[in-house]
Amino acid sequence: MADNESQVVTDSGRGSISDLWKKEDYWAIWLGFILLVVGMILYFPNAPEGTDKKIAEANASLEAESAKAPFKTIAWYKAVDAKKKLKATSSPVGKAIKKFTSKPHKWSSNPFNALFMGEEAAKAKQAKAQTKYDAAKKSEADALTAAKTAEDSAAAKNFEDESLNTAAAKAIGDWRTAHSKTSSAKKKAGAKPYNQLVYLIGLMIALAIFFGIGMLAMGHSMPKFMIGFLFVFLISVLAFAAASNSTMKHYGIGYAAWAIIFGLVISNTIGTPKWVMPAVQTEYYIKTGLVLLGAEILFGKILSIGIPGIFVAWVVTPTVLITTYLFGQKIIKIPSKTLNITISSDMSVCGVSAAIATAAACRAKKEELTLAVGLSLVFTSVMMIVMPAFIKAVGMPHVLGGAWMGGTIDATGAVAAAGAFLSDKALYVAATIKMIQNVLIGVIAFCVAVYWCAKVDRVEGQRVSWMEIWYRFPKFVIGFIAASIIFSLIYQSMGKDVAYVLVDHGAIRGLSKIFRGWFFCLAFASIGLATNFRELKEYFKGGKPFILYICGQTFNLILTLTMAYIMFYLVFPEITAKI
Amino acid sequence: MLRGVVRLLLCVLVILLFMFGVAPLMERAPFIRPIVQFIEERDIDAGALYYTDIEEFSEAAIHMENTMDYPPLDRPE
Structure with a gap:
């Protein structure tokens, strides 16, 4: 990642006003913010009709149900479901953006289905899924009848009979x-024909122009960039x-x-073609993606599960991070900080998301990021399968198990899978803890960037002035943090319910998240295309990264479980009871 | 160049073998099968990078926020 020295604002020792249009850190900020502003313009005026009224009705119902029963009633859940349906992304503009920017679709045996599905194939898929959907609907109706009967019985005793x-x-x-289960089955039963190829070509041209303008301003050839971009985009689609x-x-x-694997395969077999290299701009894509990611770091989310969540995610995580880093430096003696x-x-x-942000903040090498992503991938798959099985086997309470998995399984998607596999309750806790941890990325990236500028990158014994730190500071981090602060403030000012409609399921999920995914994929494809496998091997010498991961993760598992138990069962049992 | 092309084809073959051979075969293992079936049934993207990439997180967040704002009267159990 740090190959492109001329493109990085840091280390220059001085700055000039022309950095604003000549350096990629600033271009990442401008491009990221253009998309964020577009997202706000498109979605903020597009709330579904009657949003305020529906939210008020749902909240009134929730208030009444909350005061009525010692458990969450059917009406309580239905009121939450009513709020859940309100999304700005359901507007025509939201649907159009989704269609235009959609990634390849899910497929199982025919790879062409990633891009294309004809009328007949869609109908066959629908018919196959419809049977399951009908069965799921029936099961849900039966379960609802049983739930109503049970709730009525409890209500008849004025909710005073414990059993x-x-x-x-x-x-x-x-x-x-x-x-x-019905919701998932419904999604599958709604399969429609698609031809993503046309939209992908359009998106490729749009993105080539989008990034090409910045390249031109930074003194590169825009046509050469656009030609190479075709190849990098193709790897990303694959x-x-x-x-x-x-x-x-x-x-x-x-x-x-x-993306890394495909890039590596090409660069280490036939070699990355020379005409592709102008578009192999890892830092440019990653920094722009990170500015967009900043908008998804909403500080209001950290209170979603109350104080226990803050302790599990915001006390344990930095403790494990710092301890593992010191362990790596002092005990294992990892050669690269x-x-x-x-x-x-x-x-x-x-x-991966934390690795991207940290690697960019400390200007790690692309091989180092590749190694971190690989380690995370292997351990995530194992932990996703083993942890819920272990929790079930030892009969651990699901709130504790959920908090444990949410705090320790690396990948966000795997947390959802493992949590939901255990139970809905475990999913709610695991996902919320992981979400609070996700928000921590912003703080960590900022602290790492400052620490690296002030301590790591200085000459031994040298005193670094504030101006020097500013010169060295990776400027895109400012855009990343600013996006987070601005969106957090907007989120808070709107109130949780409206923000869910316009920010969460509007500007973020409807635009920034989509492009952030594309930009990260382009960055990873670029990493693969520029990496020599032999160089990568050097970083794994002695298995030190593996040892570091194992030791750090073991400590993480012990500390998270201990903290989750103390917080959810000893200090705040009343919060656990509510979940 | 020819050596490079042969290497490329070999790599593609390994990837295809993993994707259509080894990985589906491993899924049949008794300790992996239940979670795989569950992920398929619920259509969860276990490879998602961030909480905004996955619908389950949105559901969990709205549930937990409303639980904190409108909690039930007492312990449910």
Whole structure:
């Protein structure tokens, strides 16, 4: 990642006003913010009709139900469901953007289905899924009837009979499980024909122009960049297509891994063609993606599960990160500090996304990021399978198990899979803990960038002035943090419910998240295309990164479990009871 | 160049073998099968990078936020 010295604002020792249009850090900020502003313009005026009224009705119902029963009633869940449906992404503009920017679709045996599905194939898929959907609907209806009967029985005793309350809560829980299955089955039964190829060509041209303008301003040849971009984009499409294979989805092998693998295969066999190299701009793509990611770091989310969540995610995680880093430096003696911090952050925070942010903040080498992503991938797949099985086997309470998995399994997607596999309750806790941990990325990237400028990158014994730190500071981090602060403030000012509609399911999921995914994929494809396998091997010498990961993760597992138990069962049992 | 092309084809073959041979075969193992079936049934993307990439997180967040804002009267159990 740090190959492109001329393109990095840091280390110059001085700055000039022309940096604003000549350096990629600033271009990452401008391009990222253009997309964020477009997202706000497109989605903020497009709330579904009657949003305020529907939210008010749902909240009134929630308030009444909350004061009525000692468990979450059917009406309570229905009110939450009503709020959940309100999304700005459901507007015509949201649907159009989704169609135009969509990644290759899920497929199982025919790879062409990633890009194309005809009318007949869609109908056959629909028919196959319809049977399951009908069965799921029936199960849900039966579960709802049983839940209503149980709730009525509890209500008849004025919710004072403990055993009836417990029975009602369990019956309602069963109904919610059936409800989740129906929702998934409904999605599959709604299969429609598609031809993504046309849209992908359009998207490729749009992105080539989007990044090409910046390249031109930075003094590069725009036509050469655009020609090379065609190849990098093609690798990215292939990576998304491979990640969309159903088996790969089961293992959690996502586009990042595939983009690196495909790039590596090309660069280490036939060699990356010279005409592609002008578009192999890892830092440019990654920094622009990170500015967009900043908007997804919403600080209001950290209170989603109350104080226990903050302790599990925001106390344990930095403790594990710092301890693992120090362990790597002092005990294992990892030769590269940037490799050490990238692996430590990847392992303790949230896998690939944390590795990207940290690696960019400390200017780690592309091989180091590749290694961190590879380690995370292997351990995530194993932990996703082993942890829920272990929790079930030892009979661990699902709130504790959920908090444990949310705090320790690296990859965000794997946390959802492992949590949901255990139970809905475990999913809610695991996902919320992981989400709070995700928010930590912003703070960690900022602290790592400052620490590297002030401490690591200075000459021994040298005192670094604030101006010097500013000159060296990776400027895109400012855009990353600014996006996070601005979107967090907007989120708070709107209030949670409206922000869910316009920010969460509008500007973020409807635009920034989509492009951030594309940009990261382009970055990983570029890493693969510019990496020599022999160089990569050097970083794994002595298996030190592996030892660091194992030791750090072991410490993480012990500390997270201990903290989760103390917080959810000893200090705040009343919060656990609510979940 | 020819050596490079042969190497490329070999790599492609290994990837295809993994994707269509080894990985599906491993899924049949008794300790992997249940979670694989579950992921397929619920259509979860286990490879998602960030919480905004996955619908389950949105569901969990809205559930937990409303649980904190509108909690039930007492312990449900």
